[in-house]
Amino acid sequence: MDNEVLKNVKELIEKSSNIVFFGGAGVSTASGIPDFRSATGLYNKKQNTAYPPEYMLSHDFIVKHPDQFSDYVRQNLIYGEAQPNGAHKALVKLEEQGKLKAVITQNIDGLHQKAGSSNVLELHGNLTDYYCIGCKKEYSQQEFCAHNGTFGCTKCGNVVRPKVVLYGEGLDMSIYWTAVKFVQHADVLIVGGTSLVVHPAAGLLDYYHGHKLVLINIEKTSEDYRADYVLQGDVSKILWDLID
Ligand SMILES: [Zn+2]
Known part of the structure; x- marks a missing residue:
């Protein structure tokens, strides 16, 4: 873990009031899913x-x-017994502070809502x-x-x-375009717990116009080169560290 990058991202979060989070399966693995x-x-x-x-x-x-x-x-x-982890809880805090505008997720487990997030866009x-x-x-x-x-x-x-959304079925495009709108207008875009290989994950990044793209993932992703900040590790721990 690069402490300098962590410090820089922490500063971005402190200064911003328009953060959007986009997450994948890695967000829920620490919850046992x-x-x-x-x-x-x-x-x-x-x-x-x-x-x-x-x-x-x-x-x-x-x-x-x-x-x-x-x-x-x-x-x-x-997984009826699964509980939200540090990633879900950190995002709730950021939303309560008025900093986080939306959580866009590929996950289908409902843990963001269980944690208390209110604006959750479930792509799948x-x-x-x-x-x-x-x-x-x-x-x-x-x-x-x-x-x-x-x-x-x-x-x-x-x-x-x-x-x-099953294989062979289309996304709910109204949810997708709402997600696009949040990404387009985001100041800071944090992408966590996704290897960004599954459509439409990588495509959503194309709509971001800022220079504060933060990628957090357990392993390197094919999109790391696009990121302004890369944090490699467990997103449930890193997100919590970022707001602590
Ligand atoms: Zn019926």
């Missing part, structure tokens, strides 16, 4: 199924195998909210988890699914 692609991630976890996880999280799969999809989500994606949806694909009646995670296999809508009998 595995990421997708690392060695200990979900995609490398041994499953007793022949299907690759990317396929099990696809639109095609939920249509063809709603039973298996629903059980896969319950068993592998929902979340596992907190559920709806019927037929009549759109809404359900809670608790209701979804109280069932095995397909949870049929109590009103029309259709499949109830989480409000996540």
Whole structure:
């Protein structure tokens, strides 16, 4: 950890009142939620199924195998006991101080809201909210988890699914463009816990026009060259150190 860089970024944060944070899976790993692609991630976890996880999280799969999809989500994606860590808490503090304008996240765990952040833009949806694909009646995670296999809508009998963006489905573009607007107008942009390889992560950076781009990640990213400040390490620890 470069203490000089940490000190400089701390100063940026102290002086700014227009910070935007954009985060990925690395933000939640310290809360015990595995990421997708690392060695200990979900995609490398041994499953007793022949299907690759990317396929099990696809639109095609939920249509063809709603039973298996629903059980896969319950068993592998929902971490009801997970608690916010230092990264989530630091962002809440910055929002309370009027410095942070938005949290943009690729995560679907709802931990930013659980920590107390109010302006959270979830690019990939979340596992907190559920709806019927037929009549759109809404359900809670608790209701979804109280069932095995397909949870049929109590009103029309259709499949109830989480409000996540699956492979083969488009992003909610109104959320995406709101995120773009925050990035465009940000003074300081802090990007944390993402290797920036997944679309639209790297693309979102293109909209930032400032010269205070801070990248925090456990390992080097392909976009480090664009950053004005690079902090390598655990984002849950570094973000907390930055506001301490
Ligand atoms: Zn229904």
